[in-house]
Amino acid sequence: MSEKYDILIVDDNPQNLKVLGAILIEAGYGIHIAQSGEQALKAAETMRPDLILLDIMMPGMDGYEVCRRLKADALTEHVPVIFLTAKIEEEDVVQGLELGAVDYVTKPFNAAILLARVKTHVRLGVHQRLLFEQSNIDALTLLPNRRRFDSVLAAAWRKALHGELPLALVLLDVDYFDSFKDVLGSSEGDDLIRWLAALLDEAVLVSPHFLAHYGGKEFAILLADTGLQAAVEFAETLRLSVLDAEVAHPASPLGAYVTISLGVASLQAQAALDASDLVKAADQQLILAKQHGRNRVYPSP
Ligand SMILES: [Mg+2]
Structure with a gap:
């Protein structure tokens, strides 16, 4: 062989x-x-x-x-x-x-x-x-795609139903990504998404969570056995990593560099709820992070 x-x-x-x-x-x-x-x-x-x-x-x-x-x-x-x-x-x-x-x-x-x-x-x-x-792999970033994320989330939810520990989810996306592409072109936009994918991939290697490219400019990270406070702290390290990398953004009202917004939610799995409730909750937080000025984790620690 x-x-x-x-x-x-x-x-x-x-x-x-x-x-x-x-x-x-x-x-x-x-x-x-x-x-x-x-x-x-x-x-x-x-x-x-x-x-x-x-x-x-x-x-x-x-x-x-x-x-x-x-x-x-x-x-x-x-x-x-x-x-x-x-x-x-x-x-x-x-x-x-x-x-x-x-x-x-x-x-x-x-x-x-x-x-x-x-x-x-x-x-x-x-x-x-x-x-x-x-x-199940996204061709742009080579990360698990949304379809894979959904099945991993469903399995994690089933597992968490039998335990006491909560599940947390971080949803994040690039601030003013459309303006970035408008100025630099969609090929530069793809490069930015690939760069962010690699940065996130390295971050989840250190703390073993499940990372997926959720689509477009959006990423999802599932954190098993994790409560809200720990998830928020993890999200904040991601926000700072992106900021500290100082990747030029020529059209962001927030400043010269690329930033991300992050929504965080943590739920105790229970029969009355569904795995999609966790996604909805994190998505709601991401919308709030955008509404409250972007470049932030919502809820803020
Ligand atoms: Mg035997």
């Missing part, structure tokens, strides 16, 4: 791990192992394997539950899952496939069949990921 693909093997039986690992290593795959459902979820989220081989019968969290959680998490929903099952009852296999697994192999393993299925699904998975990325 010219490119090395990583496979996560999940089985509570060390002997199975050994046999599977040997077959896959021999075929040129990179191998990671987990011996429980909990370990599997953690490994899947951090290493993003190209494929997961998942035992169904495990003590504690079984393979069905692991699959359900993998598919409910935006970080892992697209990783193909093949079930390892000792049971050949059709009913069980159907249940597994309905949870989003792509295939299954029965124990004891036939190396040739196993490798054929692994190869097929790694290849399909790579194609699917490419398609997925093309429809």
